[in-house]
Amino acid sequence: xxxxxxxxxxxxxxxxxxxxxxxxxxxxxxxxxxxxxxxxxxxxxxxxxxxxxxxxxxxxxxxxxxxxxxxxxxxxxxxxxxxxxxxxxxxxxxxxxxxxxxxxxxxxxxxxxxxxxxxxxxxxxxxxxxxxxxxxxxxxxxxxxxxxxxxxxxxxxxxxxxxxxxxxxxxxxxxxxxxxxxxxxxxxxxxxxxxxx
Ligand code: HEC
Ligand code: HEC
Ligand code: HEC
Ligand code: HEC
Numbered sequence: 001x002x003x004x005x006x007x008x009x010x011x012x013x014x015x016x017x018x019x020x021x022x023x024x025x026x027x028x029x030x031x032x033x034x035x036x037x038x039x040x041x042x043x044x045x046x047x048x049x050x051x052x053x054x055x056x057x058x059x060x061x062x063x064x065x066x067x068x069x070x071x072x073x074x075x076x077x078x079x080x081x082x083x084x085x086x087x088x089x090x091x092x093x094x095x096x097x098x099x100x101x102x103x104x105x106x107x108x109x110x111x112x113x114x115x116x117x118x119x120x121x122x123x124x125x126x127x128x129x130x131x132x133x134x135x136x137x138x139x140x141x142x143x144x145x146x147x148x149x150x151x152x153x154x155x156x157x158x159x160x161x162x163x164x165x166x167x168x169x170x171x172x173x174x175x176x177x178x179x180x181x182x183x184x185x186x187x188x189x190x191x192x193x194x195x196x197x
Pocket of ligand 1: 062074
């Protein structure tokens with residue numbers, strides 16, 4: 001018996017392997033450029049703060065396991081609390097507001113992929129600086145925190161310090177050996193840095 005003179009099996013195997021690797025590699029590139037490019041990598045906050053601006057690594061906070069105990073990712077809506085239906089927001093008191101008010105969707109990376117406007121609004125559209133009127137609301141929202149007699153006006157300063165500082169304080173408590181420690185609410189200048197002149 002004669003062997004058929006066609007292509008050697010090894011060559012076929014190598015060809016198939018190459019195509020497979022190409023497909024895998026290009027799908028990784030597509031995934032990365034479609035959803036993650038719409039989410040800012042780092043954001044400079046508090047640009048007008050006397051203490052200095054705050055450089056916030058948005059991508060690390062969204063993608064790494066940064067819950068206080070370090071076991072879970074932080075959900076988009078843990079920070080972007082109005083980017084979910086009002087019926088979901090009320091499950092996390094004192095939250096109740098959705099933006100837009102009639103929204104039916106919850107912000108995720110996949111949703112942002114399909115709808116570039118899925119976020120709806122940024123924090124400072126509602127949590128304005130102390131003497132300013134917010135863009136989207138008639139006035140800066142107030143919240144009555146447990147244990148305080150008076151409601152707190154949630155200016156940008158209050159909103160960010162509660163959102164960012166509370167989680168960092170919990171993380172330091174849950175994981176005292178975390179090095180470097182996340183900037184707790186009293187570590188003002190670990191977050192606020194004067195821009196290099
Ligand atoms: C730890 C808090 C936090 C988490 C988690 C988080 N974000 Fe953000 N995100 C922010 C802050 C703060 C800003 C800046 C808002 C501002 O300028 O007022 C921002 C800005 C954005 C912007 C840009 C808005 C603009 O128009 O400038 C997008 C888009 C966004 N986030 C999407 C997401 C998505 C999608 C997720 C989940 C995969 C997510 N974020 C998770 C805090 C967070
Ligand atoms: C569309 C307006 C709007 C946007 C956008 C918004 N907030 Fe709020 N925020 C509110 C309102 C209104 C309340 C009062 C409670 C409620 O109605 O949900 C509130 C309450 C809060 C509170 C107090 C309750 C708590 O969880 O301790 C914090 C902190 C807060 N917001 C932080 C943020 C941060 C950080 C962002 C952006 C990542 C943001 N908010 C985006 C309107 C907004
Ligand atoms: C739900 C928890 C959580 C929230 C909300 C959160 N952080 Fe963090 N952050 C962490 C953790 C955990 C670390 C430390 C991560 C590590 O070192 O592994 C961290 C680290 C940091 C650091 C050190 C540099 C870095 O990114 O590694 C800065 C600065 C920071 N956070 C700023 C902010 C700001 C500003 C906000 C609010 C807009 C915020 N964080 C909201 C959990 C949180
Ligand atoms: C976890 C990071 C973090 C820490 C720690 C922190 N801040 Fe802030 N601070 C912020 C962010 C973020 C904003 C508001 C961002 C914005 O409006 O863009 C802010 C806003 C402010 C503002 C209002 C600025 C303005 O005029 O708009 C003041 C004042 C301020 N911080 C002072 C302090 C002081 C004092 C401390 C220490 C007791 C402190 N911060 C600790 C992140 C932090």
